[in-house]
Amino acid sequence: MKLSEIIKNLDAKVVNASDLDKEIVGGYCGDFLSVVMGKAPENGGWFTIMNNQNVAAVASLTEVGVIIICDGVEPDPYLDKKVRDIGLDLIITPYPVFEAVKKSGL
């Protein structure tokens, strides 16, 4: 599914999106970074409520397609800067994780 469709489905605010036509395949929900690292699929959507800079490190190392912060949580300033600096895609949806997964269409 295209990132642009996910953004639309989730009424999401875009913090950084390098390529709106990028294909996102599958996903994973979680907040414990070690668990996410072991299980999130490459090029998938990562649904989380974590908003600190370590999210960027984990997303980059595991090459997730897009970070989807749920519940309207804003990234902290370090994360906000880091995703822009290293070109990671991050969007914010107002929906809680469960709702967000259902609405995403992934």
Add this chain to the structure above:
Amino acid sequence: MSDALHLEFEVSGNNFVSAGGASDEVKKTLKMLGIGAQYIRKVAIAMYEGEINMVIHAGGGRAIVDIYREKIVIVLKDQGPGIPDIDLALTEGYSTATDNIRDLGFGAGMGLPNMKKYTDEFNLESEVGKGTTVTMVVNFF
């Protein structure tokens, strides 16, 4: 064995802003060398976990990395408090991380288990009061 590409990194303690920097550098290097994505992911996960452990528990440390044609050898050395019960520390879900650390998304008790799971060779030596050395090997085949 003489054709290794040798890299060393200082990992600073309690610095979550720079945490992951060494893992990221190694990942970039492996990509440049054309190593398969499935091996790079294993290295990235295992090394990041190790780096974070040094940041959280040991006040930092040193990462010594040697990349050969057929494998990578990662040695993580710290002079932290050491691990009193290594078997317990290797148990999935066991963690000594504080609530502050958990708030950052760490402390799931999956760090050392992930390091072991994603490497082909894993060795941990630790002495209480002196420090810990972890050696990990990932084969590229």
